[in-house]
Amino acid sequence: xxxxxxxxxxxxxxxxxxxxxxxxxxxxxxxxxxxxxxxxxxxxxxxxxxxxxxxxxxxxxxxxxxxxxxxxxxxxxxxxxxxxxxxxxxxxxxxxxxxxxxxxxxxxxxxxxxxxxxxxxxxxxxxxxxxxxxxxxxxxxxxxxxxxxxxxxxxxxxxxxxxxxxxxxxxxxxxxxxxxxxxxxxxxxxxxxxxxxxxxxxxxxxxxxxxxxxxxxxxxxxxxxxxxxxxxxxxxxxxxxxxxxxxxxxxxxxxxxxxxxxxxxxxxxxxxxxxxxxxxxxxxxxxxxxxxxxxxxxxxxxxxxxxxxxxxxxxxxxxxxxxxxxxxxxxxxxxxxxxxxxxxxxxxxxxxxxxxxxxxxxxxxxxxxxxxxxxxxxxxxxxxxxxxxxxxxxxxxxxxxxxxxxxxxxxxxxxxxxxxxxxxxxxxxxxxxxxxxxxxxxxxxxxxxxxxxxxxxxxxxxxxxxxxxxxxxxxxxxxxxxxxxxxxxxxxxxxxxxxxxxxxxxxxxxxxxxxxxxxxxxxxxxxxxxxxxxxxxxxxxxxxxxxxxxxxxxxxxxxxxxxxxxxxxxxxxxxxxxxxxxxxx
Numbered sequence: 001x002x003x004x005x006x007x008x009x010x011x012x013x014x015x016x017x018x019x020x021x022x023x024x025x026x027x028x029x030x031x032x033x034x035x036x037x038x039x040x041x042x043x044x045x046x047x048x049x050x051x052x053x054x055x056x057x058x059x060x061x062x063x064x065x066x067x068x069x070x071x072x073x074x075x076x077x078x079x080x081x082x083x084x085x086x087x088x089x090x091x092x093x094x095x096x097x098x099x100x101x102x103x104x105x106x107x108x109x110x111x112x113x114x115x116x117x118x119x120x121x122x123x124x125x126x127x128x129x130x131x132x133x134x135x136x137x138x139x140x141x142x143x144x145x146x147x148x149x150x151x152x153x154x155x156x157x158x159x160x161x162x163x164x165x166x167x168x169x170x171x172x173x174x175x176x177x178x179x180x181x182x183x184x185x186x187x188x189x190x191x192x193x194x195x196x197x198x199x200x201x202x203x204x205x206x207x208x209x210x211x212x213x214x215x216x217x218x219x220x221x222x223x224x225x226x227x228x229x230x231x232x233x234x235x236x237x238x239x240x241x242x243x244x245x246x247x248x249x250x251x252x253x254x255x256x257x258x259x260x261x262x263x264x265x266x267x268x269x270x271x272x273x274x275x276x277x278x279x280x281x282x283x284x285x286x287x288x289x290x291x292x293x294x295x296x297x298x299x300x301x302x303x304x305x306x307x308x309x310x311x312x313x314x315x316x317x318x319x320x321x322x323x324x325x326x327x328x329x330x331x332x333x334x335x336x337x338x339x340x341x342x343x344x345x346x347x348x349x350x351x352x353x354x355x356x357x358x359x360x361x362x363x364x365x366x367x368x369x370x371x372x373x374x375x376x377x378x379x380x381x382x383x384x385x386x387x388x389x390x391x392x393x394x395x396x397x398x399x400x401x402x403x404x405x406x407x408x409x410x411x412x413x414x415x416x417x418x419x420x421x422x423x424x425x426x427x428x429x430x431x432x433x434x435x436x437x438x439x440x441x442x443x444x445x446x447x448x449x450x451x452x453x454x455x456x457x458x459x460x461x462x463x464x465x466x467x468x469x470x471x472x473x474x475x476x477x478x479x480x481x482x483x484x485x486x487x488x489x490x491x492x493x494x495x496x497x498x499x500x501x502x503x504x505x506x507x508x509x510x511x512x513x514x515x516x517x518x519x520x521x522x523x524x525x526x527x528x529x530x531x532x533x534x535x536x537x538x539x540x541x542x543x544x545x546x547x548x549x550x551x552x553x554x555x556x557x558x559x560x561x562x563x564x565x566x567x568x569x570x571x572x573x574x575x576x577x578x579x580x581x582x583x584x585x
Contacts, residue, residue: 001111002372004275004405005462006195009361012299015178016517020062022567023228024081025080025081026083026084026303027079027080027081027085027088027293027341028085028294028339028340028341028342030169031339031340031342033516035340035342036342037120038209038336038339039338039339039340039343040102040339040342040343041336041337041338041345041410042333042336042343043338043342043345043347044345044346045332045336045345046089046332046333046336046338046343046344046347047156047347047348047350047351047354048219048222049219049222049328049329050072050089050091050351051222051225051351052219052221052222052225052370053066053092053221054069054071054072054091054092054351054372055068055225055245055370055371056070056094056221056319056371056373056377057071057091057092057093057094057097057318057374057528058092059370059371059506060101060161060164060374061092061100061101062105063111063119063321064111064248064249065245065248065362066249066355067252067320067321067458068091068320069351069355070315070318070319070320071092071315071322071323072323072347073091073348074091074314074315074320074323075089075090075091075092075255075308075311075312075315075323075324076089076091076311076341076344076345076347076348077314077344077345077348078090078307078314079304079308079310079311079341079343079344080341081306081307081310082307082310082384083303083306083308083310083341084299084300084304084307085175085292085293085299085307085492086293086338086339086341087293087330087333087334087338088284088291088325088327088330088341088342088344089325089329089332090286090307090308090311090323090324090325090326091311091323091324091326091329091346092133092323093283093323093324093326093388094161094374095154095279095283095324096276096279096280096322096324096376096379097321098157098160098161098164098413099157099272099275099279099322099413100119100122100274100276100322100414102412102413102414102515103268103269103272103340103414104119104230105176106268107265115258115519115530116319117540118141118265119316119322119456120315120316120317120319120320120321121265121266121269121316122269122321122322123278123313123316123320123321123322123323124312124313124314124317125258125269125270126309126312126318126322127309127312127315127322128309128313129274129277130277130305130306130308130309130310130312131281131305131313133277133281133309134302134303134304134305134306134307134308136302137306138224138302139301139302141278141281142281142282142284142285142286143299143430143440145278145282145421145424146397146399146400146422146424146427147386148398148401148404148493149400149402149404149423150399150424151386151387151390151401151404151426152401152402152403152405152408152420153408153416154381154383154385154418155380155382155401155404155408155418156405156406156407156409156413156420157406157410157413158378158379158382159179159409159410160179160379160409161374161377161381162378162379162412163498164179164182164374165201165372165374165375166182166183166186166370166371167182167185167186167197168197168201168367168368168369169197169201169205169368169372170186170189170190170192170193170197170198171192171193171196171197171198171241171242171368172186172189172192172193173189178411180204180410180411182323191513194240194241194242196237196240196241197241197242197366197367197368198368199238200228200231200368201368201369201371201372201375202284202372203224203228203372204221204224204225204227204368204372205229205368205375205376207220207221207223207224208224208372208373209376209379212376215335216331216335217332217336219336220454221373224369224372224373225365225369225370225373228365228368228369228424229361229362229364229365229366229367229369229435230563232365232366233364236286237366238366242367243366243368244365244366244367245362245363245367245370245521246360246363246364247360247363248359248362248363250355250359253318253319254318254319255317255318256317256318256319257317258316258319259542261272265452266374273468274416275320275408275414275418276419279417280305280308280312280322280325280326281305282323283327284301284308284325285304286325287325287327288304289299290327290330291330291334307477308323308324310361311323314466321511325327327523331438333464335449359562387401388434390512397427400423400424403423404420404424406422407419407420407535411474417542429476432471432476433476434480435469435470435471435477435479435480435481436451437452437454437467437468437469437470437481437484437485438452438467438468438488439451439465439466439468439488439492440466440467440468440502441459441460441466442460442461443456443458443459444459447562447563447564449466449502449564450500460493461496461567462572463494463497463498464497464498464499464500464567464570464572465496465499465500465572466500467484467485467488467499467500467502467503467543468503468504469481469503469505469506471505472506472507472508472509472510472514473506473508473510473516473517474509474510475510476506478512478513478516478517479516481516481517482516482517482520485520486520489524496529497529497530497572498530498531498532498566498572499528499529499530499532500531500532500533500534500560500566501533501534502534502536502563503533503534503535503536503541504535504537506536507538508541508544509541509544509545510544510548511549513536514544514548514549515548517553518553519552520564521553530558530570531554531555531558531568532542532546532554532559532566532567532570533551533559533560534560534561534562534563535561535562536559537561558568558570
């Protein structure tokens with residue numbers, strides 16, 4: 001049956017209209033009953049992928065197995081109500097789990113009531129930050145992390161995940177400490193490896209990875225866990241040293257605020273929450289870009305931040321942990337034909353049924369199998385193609401990638417993540433403070449002025465220097481732009497009688513930038529060098545130039561729509577320039 005305008009929609013109106021009226025259920029905009037069968041199929045596929053992944057992520061987070069399923073339910077239901085994207089799957093995430101697990105382990109022992117309370121409090125804090133980011137329309141925050149830095153710290157997280165799962169795969173005791181110390185511990189205990197655990201772990205790893213290579217819709221991890229559980233039950237491998245999950249609670253979670261609210265704990269949790277929230281923002285934006293609700297339309301990514309934040313808040317209230325948008329699970333929904341968040345809601349219903357009807361069977365799942373699932377996830381996190389592209393085309397930015405990875409590997413993971421974020425911001429600030437500014441040459445036979453290039457002929461006008469700042473004139477770039485201008489004046493082939501500032505790349509002028517340029521202009525006026533400005537076409541920038549006194553310093557009638565117009569009006573051979581006294585305001 002075709003999806004026409006006569007198909008029924010939610011509440012007799014499009015969900016988009018309902019969302020605009022009630023500010024909720026934006027993710028169900030335009031829902032039609034004809035979509036329901038495909039959403040249900042996608043929900044079953046999502047549950048098949050999510051069950052082993054969420055159990056494994058709970059292990060990675062240092063939490064009880066069932067809390068992973070609770071986290072998936074909280075993230076899915078809250079996002080369906082408060083988010084906007086149709087396909088996004090929200091739940092426990094292997095990217096952020098090792099970050100907060102490392103941070104919480106510095107405060108208390110994992111798998112203890114205090115640890116669970118701290119995890120819930122952290123989820124609330126992250127949720128509040130994300131909701132605030134959504135309300136403030138802070139979608140621009142996703143652009144603060146560069147691709148090389150992001151790729152690097154994901155590679156570092158991958159190392160943490162894989163090394164952290166080696167003891168379970170080998171069937172040997174684990175140890176705490178830095179990742180390199182844990183690796184040394186594993187290598188020293190290789191002779192104590194349990195052959196059954198090794199076979200189970202490597203087999204589940206291979207099945208999980210191989211199924212994904214064939215199709216994201218094949219639940220390889222679930223197949224591996226089921227097979228491993230059957231093997232444990234049939235051959236009594238738990239009596240041969242293979243550890244298993246044991247009893248999993250099938251009780252429904254209840255709403256309650258985490259009881260841990262000590263100032264000492266909060267002082268450690270707030271910085272950790274900021275780092276995790278930044279990762280959630282970055283990953284959520286990436287999912288929205290990869291799986292837009294409507295092709296060619298503008299996505300409300302800020303609304304999606306709030307949706308993920310609501311999932312974190314709900315997860316914290318039911319005793320789970322921080323949730324995040326998941327690219328792989330979102331891909332499963334989209335590729336399985338899902339059309340709305342009903343797919344995620346139905347996936348929660350399927351998982352609830354499994355938990356209520358088959359919780360006993362999950363007790364036979366060996367830790368080695370979960371470790372195999374996590375190892376495959378850790379390997380999947382590494383963006384090999386991006387690493388190769390950055391190595392080939394990124395120049396020195398490849399060093400940023402390596403530095404970010406090493407920070408996360410060598411330092412406590414939350415500290416390394418924070419420093420990787422700082423590194424990305426410092427890199428951006430460095431680039432912003434050294435914009436590509438310099439003289440322009442005229443393309444012969446045209447009125448077009450461009451930077452010098454070995455591939456393009458250029459000419460200059462005797463006595464004229466055309467200079468183009470490559471960034472806003474503000475406190476960050478002002479000193480560099482001033483020095484570049486002085487150098488261009490010093491190496492000009494003949495004395496400069498007219499300086500034309502091409503402001504086409506200037507989209508902001510602050511007080512500091514204006515004062516710096518005014519001092520330079522005053523010095524040029526004392527040397528009887530005329531100054532004009534062209535392409536000051538953005539009205540807001542023109543107002544800033546006037547407000548800060550820059551236009552007064554340049555002089556009357558010296559603002560032009562083009563460089564060529566300025567040269568025709570003020571170039572050599574025109575009436576001589578008599579500078580009027582001018583000082584910076």
